[in-house]
Amino acid sequence: MTIITLSHGTAIILFCIGLYTIISKRNLFKTVIGLSLMESSVLLLIVAAGFVQGGRPPILPIEGIAVNPLPHAFTLTAIVIGASDLALALAFVIKLHQRYKTVDLDKIRGLRG
Amino acid sequence: MSALFYSFVCFFLILTALVASEIKDILSAVISLSVFSVLLAIAFVALQAPDVALTQAVISSGLITSLFLVAYSQTQKEGRRENDEE
Amino acid sequence: MSKSCFLRIVTFLLCLALGWQFWKGILALEPTQIIIGPAAHYIESAAEETGATNIVAAILFDYRALDTLGEASVIYTSVCGIAMLFAKSKFKISSTGLSFIVKRGVSFIIPFLLLYAAGIVLMGHISPGGGFQGGAVFATATILFCIVYGSGFEAVMIKPKTKELIESSGALMFVLIGFVGLWTGAGFLANIAAGYPKGEVGRFLSGGSIPLLNIAVGMKVSAGLSTIFYSMIKLLEFEVTKHPGVKNK
Numbered sequence: 001m002t003i004i005t006l007s008h009g010t011a012i013i014l015f016c017i018g019l020y021t022i023i024s025k026r027n028l029f030k031t032v033i034g035l036s037l038m039e040s041s042v043l044l045l046i047v048a049a050g051f052v053q054g055g056r057p058p059i060l061p062i063e064g065i066a067v068n069p070l071p072h073a074f075t076l077t078a079i080v081i082g083a084s085d086l087a088l089a090l091a092f093v094i095k096l097h098q099r100y101k102t103v104d105l106d107k108i109r110g111l112r113g
Numbered sequence: 114m115s116a117l118f119y120s121f122v123c124f125f126l127i128l129t130a131l132v133a134s135e136i137k138d139i140l141s142a143v144i145s146l147s148v149f150s151v152l153l154a155i156a157f158v159a160l161q162a163p164d165v166a167l168t169q170a171v172i173s174s175g176l177i178t179s180l181f182l183v184a185y186s187q188t189q190k191e192g193r194r195e196n197d198e199e
Numbered sequence: 200m201s202k203s204c205f206l207r208i209v210t211f212l213l214c215l216a217l218g219w220q221f222w223k224g225i226l227a228l229e230p231t232q233i234i235i236g237p238a239a240h241y242i243e244s245a246a247e248e249t250g251a252t253n254i255v256a257a258i259l260f261d262y263r264a265l266d267t268l269g270e271a272s273v274i275y276t277s278v279c280g281i282a283m284l285f286a287k288s289k290f291k292i293s294s295t296g297l298s299f300i301v302k303r304g305v306s307f308i309i310p311f312l313l314l315y316a317a318g319i320v321l322m323g324h325i326s327p328g329g330g331f332q333g334g335a336v337f338a339t340a341t342i343l344f345c346i347v348y349g350s351g352f353e354a355v356m357i358k359p360k361t362k363e364l365i366e367s368s369g370a371l372m373f374v375l376i377g378f379v380g381l382w383t384g385a386g387f388l389a390n391i392a393a394g395y396p397k398g399e400v401g402r403f404l405s406g407g408s409i410p411l412l413n414i415a416v417g418m419k420v421s422a423g424l425s426t427i428f429y430s431m432i433k434l435l436e437f438e439v440t441k442h443p444g445v446k447n448k
Contacts, residue, residue: 002116007160008225010123014130016218021134024210029139029185033146036177037130040153043169047160052232057161058254059327060246060400066254067161068231070238073258075165077270080331080420083172084277087427090184091281094431097188163327164255167319171335176424179342183431 007048014041028093028103032086039082046071046078122156143181150174249390250397251324251406259329260412264388267412268373271419275370278423285430296349305347312340320417324406330413334420341425350432359429362422369419376408376415 014037021034050068058069093103100108126149133145150173157166234242241258251257259267296302320333345353380389390407391397398405 003119003159004230006116006120006123007156009222010126012218012221012225013127015221016214017127017130017134019217020210020214023214024207025134027139029181030134030142032181033133033142036146036173037133037149040149040173043165044153044156047157047162047165049228050238051160051230052234053230055161057163057327058242059163060252060254062242066234066242068234068238069241069254069258072162072165072255073263073266075162076168076255076259076329076331077266079165079168079172080270081273083177083424084274086177087180087431088277088280090180091284091431094184094187095284103188164253164329164332167327167332168335171332171339175339176335176342176428180428180431183428187431 003053004048004051007044007051011041011045011048014038014044026105028096028105031105032089032093035089036082036086039078043075043078043082046075119156119159122152122159126152126156139185140182143178143185146181147174147178150177246400249406249409250400251409252401253324253326253329255327256324256329256409256413257406260409261388261390261407264377264412267416268377268388271370271373271416274420274423275366278366278426281427282430285433296352297347301347305343309340309344312343313337316340316417316421320413321410322403323413324409325401325403330416331420333413334417335424337417337421338424338428341421342428345428345432350429354429354433357425359426362426362429365418366422366426369415369417369422372415372418373412376411379408 018034018037018041021037022031025031025034050071052065052067055065055067056062058066058072096108097103102108129145129149129152133142133149136142136145150169153173154166154170157163157169241254241262245251245254245257249257249261251261316333316337318333319328319336320330323329323333341353341357344356377388379395380393381387383389383393385392385394388408390409393408395407395411396404397407
């Protein structure tokens with residue numbers, strides 16, 4: 001019971017930190033870092049939602065109860081997809097730097113084209 | 114895994130996330146994000162999810178950190194000669 | 200106080216309010232103590248129906264295999280996008296890598312790294328692991344190779360065309376394994392009902408089509424992630440002389 005509540009609370013706090021980083025930081029790398037934080041918080045929430053107190057990993061043979069294996073499958077997919085779109089976001093940051101010679105968002109908006 | 118150990122892991126998760134978000138130097142932020150990924154893998158082990166912990170440790174703190182560092186070093190090249198196929 | 204400081208405080212308070220609403224919503228969920236629904240069916244009958252011991256691998260590659268095909272497509276699209284963004288840049292000079300001691304030391308380690316990656320991929324239906332994890336470890340080995348020996352040397356050893364070939368054939372293998380199910384009338388990506396041998400539960404040769412799908416996904420993920428890294432690093436220039444193995448394009 002306590003582990004699940006701790007996980008939910010941590011996931012919500014991490015989500016809010018990530019959202020704050022995306023909105024209010026000027027450096028483009030901070031935006032990508034904030035995106036990564038938000039994705040990780042959701043993964044923690046999903047895996048903690050399938051936790052059963054006193055459960056064992058879902059690998060046979062199981063002694064006792066097993067935790068819910070469905071969130072693990074979703075989380076594996078989500079980790080790999082998150083890594084792909086982080087790579088694409090970093091490629092965009094490199095291209096933006098090549099075009100505008102800076103990674104500062106205020107200067108990029110001011111220099112418009 | 115007791116609740117005390119898990120609360121330590123959660124506290125350090127929040128701490129490294131705050132450091133990654135607020136610090137001015139980008140390299141320090143990237144290293145802090147890598148530490149965050151490893152701590153998240155430990156949290157997944159505490160939640161009895163070995164598949165997810167293995168994936169998180171390999172992908173997030175191996176590949177994503179190296180991609181960040183490559184992107185960071187690509188954006189530090191102002192003033193040097195650029196490629197002429199641009 | 201200045202305008203930007205005021206806006207930051209407003210943003211911070213709005214994020215706190217959002218977090219408070221999330222907390223109220225999550226408190227309304229009750230934690231589950233017994234597992235009901237499809238997850239209970241998967242835990243009970245994964246061994247008889249699929250022959251795999253790793254229930255998560257059985258879900259990913261047998262019960263919900265279409266989602267894994269979608270995820271492989273997402274990786275493919277991302278690799279295509281990144282390769283397209285950096286398509287016109289060719290590297291002219293690449294570094295010669297790190298010092299001699301590091302090169303000799305890493306050359307002892309790399310065969311064990313590749314063996315470890317192959318082990319994770321092939322034993323995905325028995326122990327934690329599978330195609331995604333093994334493919335990522337293989338891509339990490341390629342990245343290590345690129346850092347220690349220089350990106351020019353790595354491009355000569357494993358050409359980009361070879362990586363494209365491996366990735367595309369991994370995707371095609373996945374779809375062809377699914378078509379066998381359509382051909383025998385059991386449905387796309389069916390496992391035991393399509394005629395794949397089930398074997399004994401817990402042995403290496405078991406699980407029907409799950410090891411084959413693991414290999415296909417491992418090929419695709421490793422080649423894709425390695426192509427991503429190579430596309431992004433090939434712009435870096437160093438002042439040292441050309442690597443002797445690289446033709447100056």
